Amino acid sequence: MQITSILDIIDGRLLNHPSISFIYSIKTNPKKIKEGDLFIVQNVEDISLAIENGAFALVVDKKIDNIPDNEIAWVHVKNIKETIVKLVRYLLSNIRLTAFYCNSVSYELFNILRKPTVHTNIKVIPNDLSKFFKLLDDIEENDTIICSDQKLLDDIYPINFNFNTKEYEINNLIEHSIFETTFTHKDRYFSKLKISSLYLTEFLDVYSYLGFDSDLNKLKKFHNLKPIFVDKLINHTDFGRTDKFLIAQEKEDQLEKEVNYLTNKYKYAKILYLTTKDIDDNKNIDYTFINSLDEVKEFLKKAQFNAVYFIGVSYDELYEQVSKQNNEPSLI
Secondary structure, eight states: OBHHHHHHHHTOEESSOOSOOBOSOEESOGGGOOTTOEEEOSSGGGHHHHHHTTOSEEEESSOOSSOSOTTSEEEEOSOHHHHHHHHHHHHHTTSOOEEEEOOHHHHHHHHHHOOTTTOTTEEEOOSSGGGGHHHHTTOOTTOEEEESOHHHHHHHOSSOEESOOOOOOOEEEEEEETTEEEEEETTEEEEEESSOGGGHHHHHHHHHHTTTOSOGGGGGGOOTTOOEEBOTTOOBOOTTSSSOEEEEEOOGGGHHHHHHHHHHHSTTSOEEEEESSOOOGGGOOOOEEOSOGGGHHHHHHTSOOSEEEEETOOHHHHHHHHTSOOSSOOOO
16 A cells, blocks of 8 residues: 555655655554554554564654654654544445444354354454454455444444344243343253343344354353352352352443343342442442452451442453452351
């Protein structure tokens, strides 16, 4: 691609008079740069490595006082994030695709259940669009792209559709717990899936779109309403070993849905709602604020509860915290 063409696409301005006039590919990771690449600079500390690895052009939105290499092209833009969007939109503009936006649950299920070697025509757009460049070379005519951000998808591929529109007939539903279900759909039987009944529609959306060809054991990686069982010292213990468990949810769009579900399905249990962040009071959640996750164990040792729902905390963060063992022995 010619440098002059790139300037037009991203509304950039050359800061020097380089000897090169073209680039081969676009990268955002300096470690992946090869000779002839254009590097989009998100951290100025990466510039020297990108040059060392052979970058032919660098795009920056910061002031560069001293250009270290005048042989290559230095392009200034107003905003790097907007530049990434413009470049992705241009690179997708001449490819006929099917584009869907979906909710965060379906997006997570696509990432879990999609088989890269089987579902080669389905590409999931990373939440960080800068990481999408490494997938662009693999996108072919009539592929499908999946995005969880409707506005972002509108910006990079305006002709797109809502993925979450279907309803499904679910029969013989058995809720073994709030996080494990058995059911039938048409002629298919699903036994003890590690997923809440709350999310069966999204599960069937994704699973059916993938041609019912996925390893359902991978649902253990699905973290919505996934319990972390703890003992009396709030140490992580085996699944179902105690009657106390923790749940984490960092996605705001799922809060009300999950809280209502827990309220209805777990009526006779003591549920605590904790957060380390300010949340929208309009959500009508009776929550308790704690300063940090470091306080969790001491706080919960003194509390009466069956379940604790953490707002604004990821599953991995919470799991790591309760997996830190205390010195005193477990009472279980």
